[in-house]
Amino acid sequence: MPNPTAAMLVIGDEILSGRTRDSNTNHLATALTAAGIGLAEVRIVRDDAGAIAGAVKALSVAYDYVFTSGGIGPTHDDITADAVAEAMGAAIDVREDARAVLAAHYERSGTDLNAARLRMARIPEGAALIENPVSAAPGFILGNVHVMAGVPAIFEAMVASVLPTLTGGAPLLSRSMDVHRGEGDIAGPLAELAERYPQLSFGSYPFQRGGLHGANVVARGHDAEALDAAMADLAERFE
Amino acid sequence: MPNPTAAMLVIGDEILSGRTRDSNTNHLATALTAAGIGLAEVRIVRDDAGAIAGAVKALSVAYDYVFTSGGIGPTHDDITADAVAEAMGAAIDVREDARAVLAAHYERSGTDLNAARLRMARIPEGAALIENPVSAAPGFILGNVHVMAGVPAIFEAMVASVLPTLTGGAPLLSRSMDVHRGEGDIAGPLAELAERYPQLSFGSYPFQRGGLHGANVVARGHDAEALDAAMADLAERFE
Structure with a gap:
């Protein structure tokens, strides 16, 4: 079974x-x-x-999961929730469950839940809330689109709470090895390896460190035995 | 006259x-x-x-300039040049001018210009070469698409040599100010500023530093006087 696919949409001037x-x-x-x-x-x-909205539409039909980052704060340029609702054909308004989360948070800090902050309770109909342990204002999941905050600490907390809800696949394994040759000398043998192990993918990333040049060769795939065999094969070719 | 627009396409697993x-x-x-x-x-x-190829086609019709990064080395996964040629409907093969650049470079270092390295001389018909002062293998410009290397030092050198060939616009100016209030308190006044100065765009980026929280408010535009007036207006509102 092929692994699920995902796309990320970053919003931000x-x-x-x-x-x-x-x-x-x-x-x-x-x-x-x-x-x-x-x-x-x-x-x-x-x-x-x-x-x-255009990007959300295109990505949500092309991939199993879409994740967005940014544009869900209280200011006039925070328009992600409304744009995602439009893209997915959902109605959107201040929702009571989100309003309650914000009201409790701001009451604790003695801060006014003004009109600007209340915009952060605009959540599309039918969406599930994503908890925000940092600053309360929730993200949401609508269809296969996961709408999250742009501030890294909040984004990371939201990813952590969303991950267990996703259907993953076999973890993608990788092995890597530094080869101290020019990439042009690695290319031929690497193409042979790619043909011999069609279930793996191979990449080569050139480096220069302390006067030495070479490439970090990376093999990726789900088959641990094939990965080990491919790396042994690679090592033998460049000993 | 509106400023020219650009898109970037990063290629890389x-x-x-x-x-x-x-x-x-x-x-x-x-x-x-x-x-x-x-x-x-x-x-x-x-x-x-x-x-x-799909991304190059979509971006090259939508924007004035397209810049790509990655996938122009000698290994089997370096397929950008061929994909861009296909997207733009251009023929592609090893081109004599690019081959000569590579031959001279590898002769100096006593390295064999083998079949893998020769792939880096595959340049679409009608494309102009972009010089690579680091490792010789050139990028190219085909139509409005600028194809450059992914290795940051080479990418940056190529950007430097391409920039003078672009038609720029009035530089986008910006002013910023830290406001030590919650974003929810900044939002209302900021929306008023955005309405009062329609020629500018305003963004607000929350921060937490050493126990203090606030937001960095940024105004951007081409009108220096309007920017100064807007920032004075902002300062007055939050003094």
């Missing part, structure tokens, strides 16, 4: 302008790989309702 | 598996912003010819 480095993609990629879910595509789009 | 963090997107985003070119979308796809 601040990433596209270069002001902020996105770290959520790498975090999610690592978590999904460990869970045996293949992250197959990532898109980063602007804080623009049409761009967000 | 190693990014999607979480093994490698992509730093090229942030580098390009910063360089394009300074040049007055708006990076509007980023996609990351697998080392898969169909996925690469």
